[in-house]
Amino acid sequence: xxxxxxxxxxxxxxxxxxxxxxxxxxxxxxxxxxxxxxxxxxxxxxxxxxxxxxxxxxxxxxxxxxxxxxxxxxxxxxxxxxxxxxxxxxxxxxxxxxxxxxxxxxxxxxxxxxxxxxx
Amino acid sequence: xxxxxxxxxxxxxxxxxxxxxxxxxxxxxxxxxxxxxxxxxxxxxxxxxxxxxxxxxxxxxxxxxxxxxxxxxxxxxxxxxxxxxxxxxxxxxxxxxxxxxxxxxxxx
Numbered sequence: 001x002x003x004x005x006x007x008x009x010x011x012x013x014x015x016x017x018x019x020x021x022x023x024x025x026x027x028x029x030x031x032x033x034x035x036x037x038x039x040x041x042x043x044x045x046x047x048x049x050x051x052x053x054x055x056x057x058x059x060x061x062x063x064x065x066x067x068x069x070x071x072x073x074x075x076x077x078x079x080x081x082x083x084x085x086x087x088x089x090x091x092x093x094x095x096x097x098x099x100x101x102x103x104x105x106x107x108x109x110x111x112x113x114x115x116x117x118x119x
Numbered sequence: 120x121x122x123x124x125x126x127x128x129x130x131x132x133x134x135x136x137x138x139x140x141x142x143x144x145x146x147x148x149x150x151x152x153x154x155x156x157x158x159x160x161x162x163x164x165x166x167x168x169x170x171x172x173x174x175x176x177x178x179x180x181x182x183x184x185x186x187x188x189x190x191x192x193x194x195x196x197x198x199x200x201x202x203x204x205x206x207x208x209x210x211x212x213x214x215x216x217x218x219x220x221x222x223x224x225x226x227x
Contacts (some may be wrong), residue, residue: 035216045156045164045207047216059214062120100169104211105154107175109163 002026002108004096009113016086016117022079022096022110030054030074033099035106036081038092038115048094049081050104064090086117121146121210123219131227138195140222142208147188149212155184155193158205158221167206168193198224 008020020036035050049060049070058070069082079096093112100107122145132138142153151171156164166175168184171191181196195202203226208219 044221045158045209045218047209047218050216061215095163100154100166100175102169102173103150103152104216105152105166105169105209106156106164107166107169109165112163 002098004098004108004110006094006096006110006113009094009115011116011118012086013119014087014117017082017084018086018115020081020083020094020096020113020115024077024079024096024098027098027108029072029077032101033104034072034079035097035099035104036070036079037095037097037106037109038090039095039112040089040092043092046092050099051079083115086115088117091115091117120215121148121213121217123208123210123217125206125208125219125222127222128220129223129225131225132198133227134198134200136198138193138198138202138224140193140195140206140224142186142191142193142219144189144191144210148191148210151187152210152212153184153186153191154209154211155182156207156209157202158207164207195224200226 003025005023036048051070067085071080096110097106098108126141153171155168158164172184
């Protein structure tokens with residue numbers, strides 16, 4: 001059974017940093033690209049960032065480029081999102097997602113971790 | 120960036136009725152790389168359709184996807200009570216990946 005378990009969310013002040021982690025199990029982690037998708041409370045879905053299986057290609061939404069860094073550790077079956085210079089508009093549930101075998105759509109989602117940026 | 124516009128914003132229907140949800144792209148979606156997701160309150164989204172028309176594993180055959188280029192449709196043929204939820208389309212043919220704003224299917 002595929003499981004994606006996010007951790008690291010919480011309440012932070014604007015300008016501060018936070019690191020999210022995602023522990024994956026139930027599939028061969030290093031066979032798949034992985035992504036982060038976020039959803040502000042009561043709002044729609046927004047793709048944040050993605051990373052290929054061997055980390056040779058990463059991509060970011062313009063809204064987080066230069067502030068967020070995605071990474072992975074295939075030896076630990078883990079995905080990370082380093083978030084710096086956080087803004088109130090970054091407040092959202094952050095989902096760790098696994099890509100489908102056919103492309104960058106998402107066939108498994110974690111339960112999400114809430115990041116709240118507020119003074 | 121490809122902008123996806125979903126319509127209607129809210130669809131009010133009764134159980135057993137047919138639901139037709141639209142997703143229009145601001146430019147052609149490469150290789151029909153269009154997916155549909157269902158999301159219920161308090162839950163993560165669930166993949167329904169990938170490649171515009173392929174049902175994901177375990178998805179009932181009352182869900183079907185169609186379309187190409189810039190116009191895509193999700194059809195639910197006979198709404199089950201568990202189908203009342205939010206639905207999102209997503210294009211993954213070009214970066215940045217983008218989602219539509221969503222359609223809420225509610226009980227009439």
